């Protein structure tokens with residue numbers, strides 16, 4: 147039998163990428179359990195420069211980034227390469243790399259993992275362990291002869307074949323209970339990365355993870371789903387309260403004394419899924435006092451332009467239903483959509499004010515045109531001085547909060563950077 151090469155994967159993670167990292171470690175751990183040639187370690191991103199490398203191993207350093215964090219990842223890679231050239235192969239994954247494999251590779255990464263990583267990372271291990279190039283794994287892109295080579299995976303992973311959290315190492319974070327989204331909002335990477343069919347982990351599989359981590363002392367269980375009330379749903383806009391209840395009931399009973407969170411950050415709820423029945427189930431089982439509803443705009447014209455599939459009145463109705471069901475409510479709104487004119491923006495400010503009057507809080511965001519989405523590279527409508535002043539006034543009155551200033555600046559810097567690199 148041919149000797150296998152020892153392979154080590156080092157995952158550099160931060161708070162935002164912790165859940166994605168957990169899924170990859172969980173996938174590799176299942177292999178490493180039977181195969182000592184596979185080792186895995188995780189390191190906080192800011193401590194990446196402290197790691198050592200073993201020349202006897204094939205070393206991979208894996209990072210993941212959203213678009214706003216990508217320049218920082220590329221800089222960290224350049225610094226590590228400058229000190230430890232040739233000691234490792236670098237891998238980048240997650241939404242930014244999935245949307246723009248070429249850009250990720252041109253920034254210096256050896257491999258770009260596009261899409262879901264659980265099967266890809268196992269294939270990379272098998273290839274590297276047998277002395278072959280990990281670029282042969284499905285879903286991996288690399289530079290070859292000056293061009294980008296690679297193919298996206300065709301099949302979505304079956305979530306029940308993989309643990310949400312590592313089963314050997316304690317790595318607590320959000321528990322991903324489903325993936326994909328049947329909606330296609332123009333600014334959102336989720337359906338473009340994970341597909342438009344929604345897949346859910348089974349209640350039994352979720353319960354297994356919760357039980358194990360409860361035994362390991364975890365007390366807060368935060369469940370993650372792009373559209374939190376869609377668990378088990380099979381039709382657009384129609385929640386399945388019975389599926390939700392079965393899953394939440396099993397989670398609760400497997401973590402007695404623990405707290406369960408769903409529908410609060412970072413999961414949000416589409417307004418059309420906020421029905422009295424679904425809210426009643428949520429209220430019975432979760433510990434969060436508030437839920438976050440994705441409202442996005444106060445203008446029906448703008449909502450239609452980004453294919454949201456709901457109206458402003460749906461947002462008003464959802465706020466009332468959620469409040470009547472016993473929740474405090476936050477509504478996510480966003481500014482900067484390309485189709486948004488001054489009147490649309492006024493409508494969003496008016497909606498924020500109206501929702502504030504109904505006792506809701508508004509989280510205001512500014513659009514980031516993300517790679518891989520229909521809005522990639524499109525310049526958002528930036529705010530005027532008067533609009534900023536109106537927003538500041540709403541913030542001072544406690545109606546609006548959020549990081550829209552920083553997000554607007556990030557979007558501006560990102561697009562300037564893109565335009566400079568296109569012109570170079």
Ligand code: SF4
Nearest residue numbers: 327329331334336372
């Ligand atoms: S409903 Fe939410 S997750 Fe789905 S596409 Fe729209 S923004 Fe993305």
